[in-house]
Amino acid sequence: MRAKITRPELRGRRHEREALDRLIRDVRAGHSRVLVLRGEAGAGKTALLDQVAGDATAVTVARAAGVEPETEIAYSALQQLLAPLLGHLDALPEPQRRALGTAFGLTAGDPPEALLVGLAVLGLLAEAAAERPLVCVVDDAQWLDRMSEVILTFVARRLDAESVALVFAARTPGGDRILADLPELRVDGLPEADARALLDSVLPGPVDDRVRDRIVAETRGNPLALLELPRERTAAELAFGFGGPGGAPVAGQVEEDFQRRVAALPADTRTLLAAAAVEPVGDPALLWRAAGRLGVGMDAAAAAEQAGLVEFGALVRFRHPLVRSAAWRAAGPATLRDVHAALAAGTDPGLDPDRHAWHRAHAATGPDEDVALELERSADRALARGGRAAAAAFLERAAELTTDPKHRSALLLAAARARLAAGAADRVPDLLAAAGLGPLDPLQQALAERLRAQTTLALDPGPAAGPALLAAARRLEALDPAAARETYLSALGVADPAGDELRRTAQAALAAPAADDAPGALLTGLATWALDGPAAAVPALRRALDAIDPARDLDLLWLAVPAALEVSDVATAHRLSGVAAGAARAAGALSVLPVALTLHAGTLLLMGRSGEAADLLAECEGLAAATGAARHADVGCGHASLAALTTTPAALTATPAALDTLQGAAAHPALGMRALVLSEVVEAAVHANEPAVAADARDLLATHAAATGTDWSLGALALADALTEPADGRFREAAARFEAAGLGLLTARARLLHGEWLRREGRRADARTVLHAAHDAFAGMGLHAFAERAARELAATGETVRKRSDGPSDELTAQEAQIARLAVAGRTNPEIGAALFLSPRTVEWHLRKVFGKLGITSRRELAAALVRP
Structure with missing residues (x-):
């Protein structure tokens, strides 16, 4: 008779079981929960997962486990987990389903982005849970393949009200x-x-x-x-414990013990266990x-069954993952090759x-070569x-198996590209070094050089990669002109505007x-901008x-939108960034x-649509939280920071140090920053009583306005004139031009500055008119610092400004308000979710x-309710 693996009753796990019981109760109540059990091998994580799966009544349970030999097979664990749920695939939006x-x-189909796959998995779990609460259990997470880990981490961070639980077990150290950053429970x-x-x-x-x-x-x-360690030991043997304080780690001792038990089995049984250890799914038909x-x-x-090491049934299941490891490691290289064959x-x-x-x-x-070719097809x-x-x-494995040195180098170059694209830049230098040991043709050498430069940029974003990118671009010119242009663009994009590298x-x-x-057109425009100045570059840009x-x-995009801002064309910048x-x-x-x-x-x-901007910035923050990435410190966030700067009334409190900082930025402004930075310098210099500095910045704005001729640049010049040599007409022209350009924020700022000047001139009635317009605009944008500044100016004219009272919409959380605004904009639930x-x-x-x-019942009432006082 075959012995079945028995699961001993859990002892001493009251705290852990209570936490897991709460998790199941919450899921049944319609909430989603995530928990990572962390502990050393043998601590009882798998037993706790078994308990969850066995005790979770009135729910659907899906299980998967990471397997060490499978860590390089994309989506292997995720497919194992989702296989029972694929019947809900048709309920997903078509892009996610595809x-x-x-x-x-x-x-x-085209290679899917991980983010879209993550949204699809999130939707699939939600659809399955709509029928019955869902508990997903994933053991040995330290051996998840990379794509499964990425997707499951993304999904775990975005679960909310789907009635889904994700419970993982990860070994420490190693996992x-x-x-x-997910909720975790230590299993000691x-x-x-x-x-x-x-x-x-x-x-x-x-025993004594x-x-x-x-012990x-x-x-x-x-x-x-x-x-396990007391098994097959006599009382006399146990008298000496398991090795003393200086012995091997407990998990290592247990695995060694399992290896000894495996070694004591008949040769055929050991071979069978090795095959079961290598075969990850537990498919008995394949195993036999x-x-x-x-x-x-x-x-x-x-x-093996009588020894309690494994159970052969509908699935092949080891007593513990350490048994699988022991069976795998106990087999010699020749046996493992035979098993794989x-x-x-x-x-x-x-x-x-x-x-295969x-x-x-x-x-x-x-x-x-035949196997190498098959591996290439798998790649x-x-x-x-x-x-x-x-x-x-x-x-990489195909490169090991090929005999052709040239082909081997080509495979290693391709592997390096894939590693860089996968975010594993630290592994690229070794691959490039290995590729360089074989013959590389001139194009391959140039591409390898570009990969080194791109790796430098990935590991240390900033100007440091510029010289290497420039060198790679030069080598590529005669070999792959398109690749050379792309590389020149990257080199221009990272070069310091104040350094010589930009000009070279x-x-x-x-x-x-x-x-x-x-x-090519963008490269010409940017190179002209760097060499001949912004005015000469306007036509090319x-x-x-x-x-x-x-x-x-x-x-x-990262260069095109700043280029549009450089020529003071906010409409084009808005169109490009919105479509993108x-x-x-x-x-x-x-x-x-x-x-x-x-x-x-x-x-x-800049257009004064701060609510919509806040939604997008929250989406960006949500993306960072969902993917576990740090906030992107690239040009995109640089321009967001610039826009945030314009919502702070820094000019009123400008100090010489602050003015110095602005002047430094204005001396070599980054692409797209020119009009905004120069305008800030003029205003700050006027408030700091530095007329010469203000005049110099005003002259640069005049050159910029002559070159671009847009309402934005002409409005910026009019405002600079009004600040340096105050004139009612120039203030009004600035506001009118900003308004024509669709720059609501700059329009309101121009009116605020106009009102402040009118108040100082003693024209209180005129000041109240423009200050009210500025105050109402800022309040409507939610820019309360500027609204309060306008309110103080109004108070100085003798006007009382009614303080804003909280309305029903103020009771909403940030996420609720964001969802409500998107619903008002006509987005469907799937579109809002995406x-x-x-x-x-x-x-x-x-x-x-x-x-x-x-206090409403439908979307039709949302718009009015959000603005109700």
Whole structure:
């Protein structure tokens, strides 16, 4: 009779079980919860997960586990977890359904962005939970493949009101950085009394109390160690404990013990266990096919089951992950190669080509061009599914198996590109060094040089990468002109505006072969700007802006929008950033979306649409929180910071130090900052009583206005004239031109400055008119610091300003207000969910709360309720 693995009753886990019971209760009540159990191997994490799965009544349970041999197979754990839920796939929006289908290899399509796959998984869980609360249990998270970890972490950060629980177990040390910043529960050793009781339940006979206490101390209450280490030891052997304070870690001792127990099994049983350890899914049919090819019969399973190490049933299940590790590590290299060869032969290459290739690769005893080619095809499939890290792993192994030095170098270069795209820049230098050992043609050498420069930029964003990018661009000129132009653009974009590197890069770019496409036109415009100054560059920059398709040229956005601001064309900046933000959001383009959002928010702030800008900035913050990324300190956030600066009345309190800072920025303004920074200098210099500084900045604005001729630049000049040589007409012209340009924020600021001057001139009645207009505009924008400044000026004219009273909308949380505004704008729940990285069901839940707080019952009443006093 085969022995079944018995799960001992949990001891001493009251705190942990209470936490898990609360989690299940919350999920049944309609909330979502996330918890990561962290502890050393054998601490009882798997037992707690089993308890969750077994005790969770009236819920659906989905399970998966990371497996060490599978860490390079993209989405392997995620597919295992979601397989029972794919029946809900048709309920997802088409872009999400297509992204998830492509990621899982169910359909063909363009490589999906991780963000879009994450939204699809979030939606899929929500749809499944709509029928019945859902509990997802993921064991051994430290061995999740990279894409599964990324997606599950994203989903965990965005769950809210879907009735979904995600419970993970991660080993420490080793999994400490997995699923970072999620709620966690430490699973430590058992309390002394419980540890003693557990040890007593498995001791072979009476043991001296002092010996028992020593065993408990040495194991630190680790349940698996207490259960397994006493097995097959005599009382005399136990008298010496398990190795003393200086011995190996407990988990290592337990695994060594499992290895000894595996080693004591018959040879066929050991081979079968090795095959089960390597086969990650626990598919008994595949295992027995492989066993047949290894000449191992079904009777080999009996000894392993009787030893309590594994259970062969509908699934093959090891007693503990350490048993799998022990069986894997106990097998010699020759046995493992045989096992992989048998599993490859038993795996249908049509149904599971990547695992077939992976097994063949591990079965190879030396170079094998056929296997290398199969791995290359797997890499192509991984890239098509968005699995860049997996593609890199396939390519690296293919490079090991090829005999052609040139082909090997090409594979390593491709692997380096994939590693960089996957965010593993630290692994690129070694790959490039290995690629350089073989023959590289001139183009490959240039591309390798560019990869080194891009890696430098990824590891240390800023001007430091500029010289390397410039050198790579020069090498690429005659080999790949398009790649050279892209590299020159990157070099120009990171160069310090005050340094010589910008001029050297611009000179080289203009000397390179020109092109009339969007990148070529933008490169010409930016190089002209750097060499000949902003006025000379205006025509070239405008031609470039006309050539750019924001939905197609997303990679140019970070330079194109600042270029539009450089020529004082806020309408074009708004159009480019708005279309790009929509395209990046729809595609889930994580590399572009934060830049697009912050750039578009900056244009909206300048236009006085601060509520919409706040929504986009909150979306950017939500993106950072959802993905675990730091806030993007790139040009996008730089322009958002600039827009934020304009909402602070710094000029009134300008100090010489602050003026010095502004002058420094105005001496070599970054692309797109010219008109705004020079305007700030004029205002600050006037308040600091530095007329010469104000006059110099005014003259630079005059040159800029003559070159661009836009209402924005002409309005900025009119305001500078009004501040340096006050005149009622110039103030009014400034406000009118800003208004014509759609710059609501600058219009209100011009009126505020006009009113302040009128009040100082003693024209109180005239001052009240423009100050009221400024105050009402600022209050409507939610820019309370400026509104209060206008209110103080009104008070100085003898006017009383009614203080703003809180209305019903002030009871809303920031997220509720954001959802409400998007609903008023006509967005559907799925569209709002996609914008805020929430499931549509969570959006609906928040809207119900909004309706309750505002005392309304439908979306039709939202707009009026939000502005109701």
